[in-house]
Amino acid sequence: MKEVWKGNIVHAPRLKELEVLEGGYLVLEDGIICGVYQNLPEEYRDLPCRDHGNRLILQSFADMHLHAPQYPMLGMGMDLPLLDWLQTYTFVTEARFADTEYARNVYSALARELIDNGTTRVCMFSSLHTDATWVLMEELEKAGVTGYVGKVNMDRNGLPGVLQETAEESVSETLRWLEGCHFQHIKPILTPRFTPSCSDALMAALGDLARERGLYVQSHLSENTGEIQLVGQLHPDCREYWETYEKYGLWKDHTLMAHCVHSSPRERQAMKDAGVVAVHCADSNVNICSGICQVRQLLDEGVWVVLGSDIAGGAQLPMNQVITASIRASKTRRIMDGSDFLTVAEGYYLGTTAGHRYFGAGAGFAPGDALHALVVDDSDMPQAAAELNPVQRLERLLYRMQPHHIREVWSQGRCVHSRDE
Amino acid sequence: MKEVWKGNIVHAPRLKELEVLEGGYLVLEDGIICGVYQNLPEEYRDLPCRDHGNRLILQSFADMHLHAPQYPMLGMGMDLPLLDWLQTYTFVTEARFADTEYARNVYSALARELIDNGTTRVCMFSSLHTDATWVLMEELEKAGVTGYVGKVNMDRNGLPGVLQETAEESVSETLRWLEGCHFQHIKPILTPRFTPSCSDALMAALGDLARERGLYVQSHLSENTGEIQLVGQLHPDCREYWETYEKYGLWKDHTLMAHCVHSSPRERQAMKDAGVVAVHCADSNVNICSGICQVRQLLDEGVWVVLGSDIAGGAQLPMNQVITASIRASKTRRIMDGSDFLTVAEGYYLGTTAGHRYFGAGAGFAPGDALHALVVDDSDMPQAAAELNPVQRLERLLYRMQPHHIREVWSQGRCVHSRDE
Numbered sequence: 001m002k003e004v005w006k007g008n009i010v011h012a013p014r015l016k017e018l019e020v021l022e023g024g025y026l027v028l029e030d031g032i033i034c035g036v037y038q039n040l041p042e043e044y045r046d047l048p049c050r051d052h053g054n055r056l057i058l059q060s061f062a063d064m065h066l067h068a069p070q071y072p073m074l075g076m077g078m079d080l081p082l083l084d085w086l087q088t089y090t091f092v093t094e095a096r097f098a099d100t101e102y103a104r105n106v107y108s109a110l111a112r113e114l115i116d117n118g119t120t121r122v123c124m125f126s127s128l129h130t131d132a133t134w135v136l137m138e139e140l141e142k143a144g145v146t147g148y149v150g151k152v153n154m155d156r157n158g159l160p161g162v163l164q165e166t167a168e169e170s171v172s173e174t175l176r177w178l179e180g181c182h183f184q185h186i187k188p189i190l191t192p193r194f195t196p197s198c199s200d201a202l203m204a205a206l207g208d209l210a211r212e213r214g215l216y217v218q219s220h221l222s223e224n225t226g227e228i229q230l231v232g233q234l235h236p237d238c239r240e241y242w243e244t245y246e247k248y249g250l251w252k253d254h255t256l257m258a259h260c261v262h263s264s265p266r267e268r269q270a271m272k273d274a275g276v277v278a279v280h281c282a283d284s285n286v287n288i289c290s291g292i293c294q295v296r297q298l299l300d301e302g303v304w305v306v307l308g309s310d311i312a313g314g315a316q317l318p319m320n321q322v323i324t325a326s327i328r329a330s331k332t333r334r335i336m337d338g339s340d341f342l343t344v345a346e347g348y349y350l351g352t353t354a355g356h357r358y359f360g361a362g363a364g365f366a367p368g369d370a371l372h373a374l375v376v377d378d379s380d381m382p383q384a385a386a387e388l389n390p391v392q393r394l395e396r397l398l399y400r401m402q403p404h405h406i407r408e409v410w411s412q413g414r415c416v417h418s419r420d421e
Numbered sequence: 422m423k424e425v426w427k428g429n430i431v432h433a434p435r436l437k438e439l440e441v442l443e444g445g446y447l448v449l450e451d452g453i454i455c456g457v458y459q460n461l462p463e464e465y466r467d468l469p470c471r472d473h474g475n476r477l478i479l480q481s482f483a484d485m486h487l488h489a490p491q492y493p494m495l496g497m498g499m500d501l502p503l504l505d506w507l508q509t510y511t512f513v514t515e516a517r518f519a520d521t522e523y524a525r526n527v528y529s530a531l532a533r534e535l536i537d538n539g540t541t542r543v544c545m546f547s548s549l550h551t552d553a554t555w556v557l558m559e560e561l562e563k564a565g566v567t568g569y570v571g572k573v574n575m576d577r578n579g580l581p582g583v584l585q586e587t588a589e590e591s592v593s594e595t596l597r598w599l600e601g602c603h604f605q606h607i608k609p610i611l612t613p614r615f616t617p618s619c620s621d622a623l624m625a626a627l628g629d630l631a632r633e634r635g636l637y638v639q640s641h642l643s644e645n646t647g648e649i650q651l652v653g654q655l656h657p658d659c660r661e662y663w664e665t666y667e668k669y670g671l672w673k674d675h676t677l678m679a680h681c682v683h684s685s686p687r688e689r690q691a692m693k694d695a696g697v698v699a700v701h702c703a704d705s706n707v708n709i710c711s712g713i714c715q716v717r718q719l720l721d722e723g724v725w726v727v728l729g730s731d732i733a734g735g736a737q738l739p740m741n742q743v744i745t746a747s748i749r750a751s752k753t754r755r756i757m758d759g760s761d762f763l764t765v766a767e768g769y770y771l772g773t774t775a776g777h778r779y780f781g782a783g784a785g786f787a788p789g790d791a792l793h794a795l796v797v798d799d800s801d802m803p804q805a806a807a808e809l810n811p812v813q814r815l816e817r818l819l820y821r822m823q824p825h826h827i828r829e830v831w832s833q834g835r836c837v838h839s840r841d842e
Contacts (some may be wrong), residue, residue, distance in 0.1 A: 071803050072805045073779040073819040074803065074817070075815050075816060075819075075820030076816050076817050076820075077806075077816075078748070078765065078816065079764045083831075092806060092807070093805075093806040104802075105804055106804060107806075109803050110803070133669070146502050157584065174586075223593075233765070237656070283749075286753060289752050289755050289756055289762070291756055292753065292756060315745070315820040315821065324736070328704075328707045331708065331710050331712065332707060332753050335592075335707075335710055335712055335713060336757065343500045344499065344500055350635075356576050362611065382492050382493045382495065382530050383523075383525060383526055383527060384492060384493045384494065384497075384514075385493050385514040392497050395496060395497050395500075396495070396497050397496075397734040397838050398496075399495075399496030399499070399543040400495065400496045404726065
């Protein structure tokens with residue numbers, strides 16, 4: 001069925017440029033975008049039209065790095081150094097997901113909160129538990145979240161006997177997990193936790209699997225200096241961290257690498273050359289004192305940058321807050337070294353289009369793409385001194401949006417959440 | 422009337438130490454605290470007891486620096502350099518408050534949002550408009566907010582003819598304003614905007630007024646380097662910024678100075694010697710790229726530090742977010758120079774007790790003080806991996822609290838907001 005939406009459309013087809021259609025038109029056919037227009041073309045004038053009035057029609061968000069089993073510890077343990085944080089909270093919390101009933105309870109709440117906050121696409125870490133990972137995929141699918149989920153691989157430096165596999169278990173469980181992934185909108189992605197967690201044998205097996213089955217890969221890279229040192233000790237034959245992934249065929253097109261806070265010029269060049277995607281996790285980097293990522297430099301050099309909430313190193317699940325955290329981090333870098341900060345337009349692009357492209361989408365609301373969109377009502381915000389334009393309203397929403405402002409969430413062409421019903 | 426509350430009490434009597442009474446008791450007489458106890462003393466056992474069950478009883482927040490007339494521009498203009506931001510947004514927005522009806526509309530919403538988010542004490546800038554300032558004081562009083570409000574003084578570097586007074590007008594309007602301040606819980610505070618906005622004659626008149634009437638003073642200090650240079654040019658006889666206030670009798674006990682980002686050791690010593698209070702505004706300092714305040718240094722040197730949202734340079738009105746923004750800023754400083762970051766306990770102290778002390782309150786829930794408290798229900802937060810203690814719950818609330826979690830707000834011994842009714 002074809003239909004027309006009328007409303008205030010703001011999308012981000014390019015990094016530095018918002019496209020604004022005040023009182024514009026979005027034409028849909030069965031949830032697929034036919035086009036966006038300031039003036040409705042003749043051919044569409046007889047179609048049924050939904051008038052969204054003064055509401056904004058925005059792109060939905062893509063959260064490209066987060067740890068689902070850390071959701072129960074969101075906003076806690078922030079005073080601890082990284083290793084204590086891992087032992088006291090993270091591994092203990094992740095170990096609970098051996099219990100699929102607990103997993104069901106937590107993951108259904110997480111999926112709901114993602115949708116409530118307008119996140120419709122994700123690349124997500126599960127725990128190492130195969131069954132709980134299926135539960136996670138099911139719950140995301142049910143709530144209307146789309147994207148990739150990975151069962152974590154981890155055969156060293158975990159909690160032996162509690163949260164750690166052997167290399168053989170890790171590979172056989174990964175195969176079993178892949179067999180059971182029959183979800184429409186949630187696909188598997190290979191997920192070696194990070195180099196310190198995976199033996200050479202495991203990395204090699206995962207690299208083979210990635211190649212044989214054409215699977216994407218997600219992991220962590222150059223998050224903090226201690227980690228980088230450790231990786232150097234584990235792989236004395238590798239000059240830089242990224243080479244420990246490259247050695248086993250895991251450094252390739254669409255490989256997602258979270259953080260990249262301390263990546264050298266050579267590492268950044270290797271990312272660009274291979275088509276590796278950097279997931280900037282600003283809040284997490286500050287909370288656990290990893291460093292302030294040089295996002296401007298990555299962008300200027302042509303690296304593909306996307307954003308992640310990285311819960312629970314990050315304490316903010318809503319992507320509008322992740323976007324403003326990224327802007328704030330870039331202003332911190334400006335204070336430190338004078339580099340240009342991320343503008344609101346750039347932040348919006350990174351939290352939307354840059355992520356959606358990972359899944360094959362085009363630029364902004366692109367013809368042929370399934371709709372990923374939010375209908376937003378900001379009428380309860382304080383009365384401004386003068387009439388606001390849609391760009392000002394977008395900025396205010398990125399800084400201040402709460403779930404009740406999001407009236408409808410559209411994911412893969414379907415309305416998955418509505419507060420008006 | 423005497424009564425007993427039972428619940429999970431967490432308060433901050435000292436900077437580095439939370440006091441936790443799990444299933445503890447708070448005894449009140451007509452809204453005045455008689456004491457907090459882990460075990461209820463014999464003498465109170467026959468009093469009526471309100472059992473708050475598993476809820477938390479927390480201190481309410483004190484927002485020690487914010488600009489009420491900038492509330493309509495909250496979360497906007499963040500990409501602009503300071504001077505454009507002032508011209509495009511701030512001064513234009515503040516000028517609207519010549520209209521008292523507009524002021525009523527905006528200020529009633531602001532007062533409500535403060536209470537909804539648990540802020541019961543404030544030190545606040547109004548605009549230069551006398552009538553709108555009374556409206557602000559009235560609306561705060563009506564909503565249950567207590568504290569100080571200042572009509573702004575500004576006779577240069579504003580918008581001449583639109584948002585600027587002559588020195589004579591500024592003084593006579595200040596006198597007229599003071600005459601009309603008959604509010605029970607909202608008191609006047611003298612408010613020269615900052616040195617660049619006030620002629621020598623005006624500063625001198627305000628200094629006289631402060632001395633004659635025993636009034637407190639609030640202003641800005643050493644926020645950014647351009648401002649400091651300008652102040653140096655305006656007052657070539659002063660070695661440092663603070664001396665421009667000291668010269669006119671405005672640098673004295675309880676003088677609130679917002680920012681202090683670039684204060685020298687000598688300026689910090691002068692603060693300590695005079696009893697001047699530093700208002701740390703972390704979010705604002707990052708948003709407008711002022712710098713990262715060395716809060717740890719101020720604290721170590723014994724300067725009295727409190728927190729401010731500084732809307733609309735700050736984009737976050739809820740003080741729990743201001744507290745976590747302060748923690749994050751301190752972690753940024755740790756990344757920069759290795760200094761110790763603010764712990765959750767310290768952040769909670771700075772956002773509560775440190776501010777409440779300005780109004781004569783004691784340490785934490787102190788006997789003899791009127792109750793300023795929140796009753797908080799976090800039962801809808803994700804199920805943790807293990808039972809949480811009250812300190813973990815406090816941390817999670819500081820990072821993630823939303824208005825609906827705050828079930829009751831008590832201000833100056835009165836319940837001013839309840840979601841259970």
